[in-house]
Amino acid sequence: xxxxxxxxxxxxxxxxxxxxxxxxxxxxxxxxxxxxxxxxxxxxxxxxxxxxxxxxxxxxxxxxxxxxxxxxxxxxxxxxxxxxxxxxxxxxxxxxxxxxxxxxxxxxxxxxxxxxxxxxxxxxxxxxxxxxxxxxxxxxxxxxxxxxxxxxxxxxxxxxxxxxxxxxxxxxxxxxxxxxxxxxxxxxxxxxxxxxxxxxxxxxxxxxxxxxxxxxxxxxxxxxxxxxxxxxxxxxxxxxxxxxxxxxxxxxxxxxxxxxxxxxxxxxxxxxxxxxxxxxxxxxxxxxxxxxx
Numbered sequence: 174x175x176x177x178x179x180x181x182x183x184x185x186x187x188x189x190x191x192x193x194x195x196x197x198x199x200x201x202x203x204x205x206x207x208x209x210x211x212x213x214x215x216x217x218x219x220x221x222x223x224x225x226x227x228x229x230x231x232x233x234x235x236x237x238x239x240x241x242x243x244x245x246x247x248x249x250x251x252x253x254x255x256x257x258x259x260x261x262x263x264x265x266x267x268x269x270x271x272x273x274x275x276x277x278x279x280x281x282x283x284x285x286x287x288x289x290x291x292x293x294x295x296x297x298x299x300x301x302x303x304x305x306x307x308x309x310x311x312x313x314x315x316x317x318x319x320x321x322x323x324x325x326x327x328x329x330x331x332x333x334x335x336x337x338x339x340x341x342x343x344x345x346x347x348x349x350x351x352x353x354x355x356x357x358x359x360x361x362x363x364x365x366x367x368x369x370x371x372x373x374x375x376x377x378x379x380x381x382x383x384x385x386x387x388x389x390x391x392x393x394x395x396x397x398x399x400x401x402x403x404x405x406x407x408x409x410x411x412x413x414x415x416x417x418x419x420x421x422x423x424x425x426x427x428x429x430x431x432x433x434x435x436x437x438x439x440x441x442x443x444x445x446x447x448x449x450x451x452x453x454x455x456x457x458x459x460x461x462x463x464x465x466x
Contacts, residue, residue: 198284202230202255209260210235210267214334217280218326220318225279225289229327230255231334232274234267243273244341245331246464247323247365248457249294249350251278253285257454258461266465272343274461275331277323287311293319294346294353296385298378307378308412316353317360324364343367345460347453349374351402352382359385362437363396371403371456372449375423376411383427390434399438402428403456405447412449 205213211232218227230251233243248254255276263271279286291306295313298304304314331337342365346354351373358368359382375382402424410420424441431439444455 199282200252200256200278200284202252202258204232204255204258204260204263205230208264209258210264210271211274216327216330216334218322218330220322225286225293227322227327228252228278228280229331230274230276230278231331232263232276233335234263234271234273236267236271238336239270239338241340242336242338244270244464245337245343246272246274246461247342247344248274248276249344249346249353250285250290250453251276252281252283253347253453254278254345254457256284257457262458262461266461269465272341272461272464273331273335273337275327277327290349294349295377296352296356296381298381301378316356319353320357320361320364341366343369343460343464345369345371345457346373347371347456348449349377352377355382355402356385358398358400359389360392362389362393362398365398367399367401369401369403369456369460372405372408372452373402373424375427380423383423386427386431389431389437393434393436397436397438399440400428400431401440401442401460403442403444403452403459405444405449405452405455407446407448408452409449 204211211234214231216229216231279289287309288311291309291311291313292315294316295306296316297314304312306313344354344357344365351370354368354370355373357364404421404424408420410423428439428441431437444452447455
């Protein structure tokens with residue numbers, strides 16, 4: 174697959190309200206406190222190096238267990254994801270084919286653990302002298318360690334709480350989480366059936382994630398994954414850099430290139446008028462609605 178070089182020349186800048194969610198905003202998850210037609214179980218574990226402390230909220234819908242087990246929606250930035258859900262919404266979805274919800278978060282009262290997600294959701298950049306995030310100044314490059322932890326420890330822990338359908342696993346993430354979703358698709362396309370990337374940070378490290386897509390067709394094997402890439406029409410191309418021209422072009426072009434990969438289904442979904450922050454709940458609601466049909 175030949176990819177269009179859309180990201181050459183992008184400057185690296187420090188600090189961004191768009192890519193760095195407000196660190197002091199508290200998690201407020203009504204779905205954990207009210208009747209939402211979901212029963213939540215909490216699981217905890219630490220990273221192998223003891224530096225990151227995870228909390229998983231596993232939500233089981235109030236419906237009969239499917240013969241093959243529940244389809245699973247893995248939600249990155251789990252604290253923020255749960256805060257974006259409403260009990261009434263989940264009650265509506267539980268009446269259909271609602272998935273098992275797994276909010277992969279951190280042991281914190283905050284919506285966002287900025288330092289942990291910076292490491293967990295960013296890939297290693299080959300040849301870089303140091304793996305440091307350009308916006309936060311924190312250590313980056315831990316996404317493969319994180320995805321290994323999800324596969325080897327988190328998934329068995331979740332399966333001990335509720336039967337899961339291994340053939341119907343969706344990974345959703347927003348912003349840096351969307352970056353992690355694309356990396357998972359490009360490097361391990363058989364681990365999930367569906368990849369939902371909301372407002373992915375395509376600009377990160379001069380488009381490093383786009384370069385990872387090269388050779389994807391050869392890595393698909395027997396897997397037939399689906400990608401849903403979502404973006405708000407009011408989002409800039411690069412944080413803290415004014416958009417000029419068609420700000421959606423990088424995302425649309427990436428999806429167009431991926432649609433040429435045999436065996437991969439890729440869809441681009443535009444959210445009219447939405448900026449970066451509102452895309453988190455909007456994209457999550459769409460994914461849950463689709464999985465519940």
